[in-house]
Amino acid sequence: MHAFDWLGEWAVKGENDPLASFWMPFTANRAFKANPRQLVSASGMHYQSGDGRQILDGTSGLWCSNAGHCRPEITEAIAKAAATLDFAPTFQLGHPLPFELAQRIAALMPEGLDRIFFTNSGSESVDTALKIALNIQRAKGQGTRTRLIGRERGYHGTGFGGISVGGLVNNRRAFGGGLPGVDHIRHTHDIERNAFTRGFPQHGAELADDLQRLVDLHGADTIAAVIVEPMAGSTGVLIPPTGYLQRLREICDRHGIILIFDEVITAFGRVGGATAAGQWGVTPDIITMAKGLTNAAVPMGAVAVKRELHDAVIDSVPGGIELFHGYTYSGHPLASAAGLATLDLYARDGLFDRATELGTYWEDAAHSLKGARHVIDIRTIGLVAGIELEPRPGAPTARAMELFHACFDNGLLVRATGDIIALSPPLIVEKAQIDEMFGKVGELLGRID
Numbered sequence: 002m003h004a005f006d007w008l009g010e011w012a013v014k015g016e017n018d019p020l021a022s023f024w025m026p027f028t029a030n031r032a033f034k035a036n037p038r039q040l041v042s043a044s045g046m047h048y049q050s051g052d053g054r055q056i057l058d059g060t061s062g063l064w065c066s067n068a069g070h071c072r073p074e075i076t077e078a079i080a081k082a083a084a085t086l087d088f089a090p091t092f093q094l095g096h097p098l099p100f101e102l103a104q105r106i107a108a109l110m111p112e113g114l115d116r117i118f119f120t121n122s123g124s125e126s127v128d129t130a131l132k133i134a135l136n137i138q139r140a141k142g143q144g145t146r147t148r149l150i151g152r153e154r155g156y157h158g159t160g161f162g163g164i165s166v167g168g169l170v171n172n173r174r175a176f177g178g179g180l181p182g183v184d185h186i187r188h189t190h191d192i193e194r195n196a197f198t199r200g201f202p203q204h205g206a207e208l209a210d211d212l213q214r215l216v217d218l219h220g221a222d223t224i225a226a227v228i229v230e231p232m233a234g235s236t237g238v239l240i241p242p243t244g245y246l247q248r249l250r251e252i253c254d255r256h257g258i259i260l261i262f263d264e265v266i267t268a269f270g271r272v273g274g275a276t277a278a279g280q281w282g283v284t285p286d287i288i289t290m291a292k293g294l295t296n297a298a299v300p301m302g303a304v305a306v307k308r309e310l311h312d313a314v315i316d317s318v319p320g321g322i323e324l325f326h327g328y329t330y331s332g333h334p335l336a337s338a339a340g341l342a343t344l345d346l347y348a349r350d351g352l353f354d355r356a357t358e359l360g361t362y363w364e365d366a367a368h369s370l371k372g373a374r375h376v377i378d379i380r381t382i383g384l385v386a387g388i389e390l391e392p393r394p395g396a397p398t399a400r401a402m403e404l405f406h407a408c409f410d411n412g413l414l415v416r417a418t419g420d421i422i423a424l425s426p427p428l429i430v431e432k433a434q435i436d437e438m439f440g441k442v443g444e445l446l447g448r449i450d
């Protein structure tokens with residue numbers, strides 16, 4: 002019997018409802034459970050659905066399976082690690098894999114960010130980065146700097162730090178509002194000036210000066226750190242205007258503010274190169290990552306910190322534990338093994354170059370949807386595309402959700418976020434598959450009201 006045949010018993014509702022117990026994250030549970038769309042296996046560029054169809058993965062799962070699915074190089078490394086050392090603590094003890102992985106990650110980071118802390122997810126990476134930033138300021142004798150700054154329309158995961166600096170009120174409002182002492186700079190989304198831009202939008206660098214406004218408002222000596230995604234992915238593919246990130250960097254430098262880039266999506270090849278920071282030539286003080294680090298085969302995140310800032314914390318505590326922070330699973334053997342195998346694969350197959358190699362083809366394919374029904378903007382960079390739809394009057398987000406369902410039912414996985422359809426395929430994608438993706442989206446757009 003197929004492992005998922007029990008789904009056929011879905012008709013038996015009530016007490017025996019096989020879908021009832023899993024309270025699904027970020028999901029309209031009732032709607033999903035009334036019409037469950039399941040994925041049961043995966044290989045390379047494709048998922049297989051519960052009803053036996055091949056689904057082209059246009060989103061690398063959730064922006065994470067950058068090398069494609071079930072790569073034997075990775076799954077075999079995980080199996081070997083599991084059979085050799087299933088778990089070992091990294092509190093006051095060590096085991097070789099995370100040391101090796103940290104060194105490998107450090108080599109991929111922009112110059113100077115070579116101290117690596119391990120977490121288990123993007124959310125943990127973000128909260129870790131915020132805590133490290135606060136700790137650095139204290140270690141440098143700047144203990145009044147406790148304020149954290151995020152950005153409107155930012156997404157930084159679901160920890161208390163992440164929802165607080167995040168710019169989506171829906172992620173906060175059910176939980177009492179998040180941390181005190183947080184503020185936000187303005188987002189950079191501006192369809193009026195930048196619609197249908199390829200690559201970096203031309204207009205909006207001056208929006209970085211909003212950080213200066215907050216410095217003037219609160220005082221630099223109250224501000225510890227600012228966190229932004231170099232490219233905001235999950236809130237709709239918001240690409241930084243030309244010069245914007247440089248300007249943020251300058252303002253941070255001027256005022257002693259730690260700059261954190263949340264690269265949970267952009268690291269590991271998504272925009273070309275190992276990081277957006279490296280690719281776009283702006284070096285933050287801290288980088289958060291997760292997702293592509295292990296090709297998502299085992300959960301893992303990491304935080305890269307500038308060596309001198311790491312040293313400030315280490316040197317501030319002459320004896321004993323320097324950073325009171327960590328997770329049971331920091332540097333877990335299976336995750337570390339997956340990370341090492343993933344980085345090997347990225348290097349062997351030159352996957353960080355794919356976004357550049359395919360860039361023009363990708364852009365042309367995406368922008369061929371200009372003029373398609375409902376489309377009011379298309380944004381592209383690296384191997385990412387955001388297709389913004391005109392909201393249906395009285396039912397915002399409904400159109401993108403219907404398109405998401407229609408795509409799935411027609412063999413393509415896309416991501417719907419607000420009124421935006423995001424595409425971010427595994428970096429092994431081929432040109433014919435790019436054609437298939439945008440061809441299908443175009444066709445199905447025509448069928449949606």
Ligand code: PMP
Pocket residue numbers: 122123124125127156157158159230234235263264265266291292
């Ligand atoms: N930061 C960013 C920029 C993200 O895109 C995400 C997830 N999409 C997160 C943090 C949270 O990561 P996770 O879901 O692994 O906790």
